[in-house]
Amino acid sequence: MMAGAEKFVEADNAEAIITRIEHKSRKIESLLKQNKPVEALKTALEGSSHMIRDERCKSANWIVVHRALMAIKDVEGMFSSLDPEYYDILMKYLYRGLSTGDRPTCDQCLRIHEKLTERAGLGCILRSLADTLFFHDSYFQIRVAVTWVIWSPIWLFYLG
Amino acid sequence: MASTLRLYLTCIRNTLEAAMCLQNFPCQEVERHNKPEVELKTSPELLLNPVLICRNEAEKCLIETSINSLRISLKVKQADELENILAKKFLRFLSMRAEAFQVLRRKPVQGYDISFLITNYHCEELQKQKLIDFIVQFMEDIDKEISELKMSVSTRGRLVATEFLKQF
Numbered sequence: 056m057m058a059g060a061e062k063f064v065e066a067d068n069a070e071a072i073i074t075r076i077e078h079k080s081r082k083i084e085s086l087l088k089q090n091k092p093v094e095a096l097k098t099a100l101e102g103s104s105h106m107i108r109d110e111r112c113k114s115a116n117w118i119v120v121h122r123a124l125m126a127i128k129d130v131e132g133m134f135s136s137l138d139p140e141y142y143d144i145l146m147k148y149l150y151r152g153l154s155t156g157d158r159p160t161c162d163q164c165l166r167i168h169e170k171l172t173e174r175a176g177l178g179c180i181l182r183s184l185a186d187t188l189f190f191h192d193s194y195f196q197i198r199v200a201v202t203w204v205i206w207s208p209i210w211l212f213y214l215g
Numbered sequence: 216m217a218s219t220l221r222l223y224l225t226c227i228r229n230t231l232e233a234a235m236c237l238q239n240f241p242c243q244e245v246e247r248h249n250k251p252e253v254e255l256k257t258s259p260e261l262l263l264n265p266v267l268i269c270r271n272e273a274e275k276c277l278i279e280t281s282i283n284s285l286r287i288s289l290k291v292k293q294a295d296e297l298e299n300i301l302a303k304k305f306l307r308f309l310s311m312r313a314e315a316f317q318v319l320r321r322k323p324v325q326g327y328d329i330s331f332l333i334t335n336y337h338c339e340e341l342q343k344q345k346l347i348d349f350i351v352q353f354m355e356d357i358d359k360e361i362s363e364l365k366m367s368v369s370t371r372g373r374l375v376a377t378e379f380l381k382q383f
Contacts, residue, residue: 153226154267161269165222172229180233184263184280 069109075102076115083119087126093136096123100141100148120148125163130170142175146183223270224351230266230278231287231347237335240283251284251334276354277327284334286320287350288327291357301364302328306357318346 079098086095099120127133137145149171152164172180189195242248243258252261265279277288291306293299306329313319318337320330333346 150266150268153269156269156272156275158271161271162219162222165219165226165270168226168229169222172226177229177233180230181236184234184266187259187262187264189259 069112072109072112073115076112076119080119080122083123087123092123092126092128093133095126096120096133096145097137097141099123100144103144103148117148117151121152121160124148124152124167125160127163127167130167133167134170134174139175142171142179143182146171146175146179147186150183219270220355223268223274224354226268227276227278227354228347228351230268231285231350232343234263234266234278234280235285235333235338235343235347237283237285237333237338239335249283251332252281253279253284253286254332256281275327277324284332286324287331287333288324289329289354289357290327291329291354291361297368298361298365301368302357302361305360305364317341318349 079101083095083098086092086098099116099122103116103120145167149164149168152160153168155161239249240252240261242250243261252258256262261282263280265277267275267277269275273290273294274292275290277286279286279288291302293302306323309316310319310321310323310329313321318331318333320332323330331350337346
């Protein structure tokens with residue numbers, strides 16, 4: 056029931072998110088014309104952690120991220136200016152790019168993946184593997200929160 | 216060409232190193248049963264996101280992980296009809312002898328040429344690094360084997376044709 060209510064709210068949000076993505080893509084096009092691919096990638100990756108559910112939002116954002124990724128020529132330089140908070144989201148989009156099967160996309164994604172693993176380590180890969188819908192489900196999160204609320208005072212009392 | 220192969224294998228190696236974190240997990244539905252969860256897919260909380268790594272349109276690798284098992288499915292490059300037949304026969308030969316390999320699956324997953332199933336028991340008996348080295352080495356050697364087979368087929372065909380046509 057909770058999940059159903061969430062889906063209803065999400066549908067309204069989806070339209071807002073897609074409008075935001077369209078604004079982003081215009082901004083990214085202008086940044087790419089000014090020869091700033093790293094800023095374009097940062098703009099594309101911002102705000103994507105909130106769109107875990109709706110397939111349309113994810114696809115729309117993927118198109119925008121793909122455009123920014125393919126424009127990057129200097130991978131080392133990109134990492135020196137990209138903040139570490141974007142590494143996890145970038146890894147998820149790299150795996151999406153690798154699943155497409157399109158040769159230039161896969162070449163670029165493989166190149167970036169090698170450098171990103173050197174920088175961010177294996178934990179980054181594991182976080183992208185483990186980020187399934189199950190752990191974003193509201194029912195699961197309520198259960199986790201309730202368990203924590205019930206058990207933490209007992210442990211604190213036990214530890215003194 | 217060689218550099219994309221190196222990048223492809225590095226990507227697969229890194230993903231396997233991260234994904235091969237297996238532990239024993241008895242079956243939740245049936246008492247006293249212990250099944251590889253990646254094959255059954257009964258409980259979503261025990262499965263991780265499957266990852267598809269494509270090198271190009273022809274070659275790809277699917278890595279599916281769960282709490283106690285990991286399944287790797289490969290699709291090898293097949294440029295023409297002859298390579299198609301050779302790859303199919305060669306990989307079928309290997310799959311039929313899956314017991315000798317321990318980690319090989321007897322039937323490949325639908326859409327792929329060969330599959331490996333690694334369980335927590337394999338990780339306990341065998342070393343994780345060596346398992347990953349084995350799989351990456353396997354991928355390199357498969358391409359070489361199929362090219363060698365193709366070359367030997369065409370050499371033999373040429374010899375047979377030369378001998379046969381000598382009489383005319």
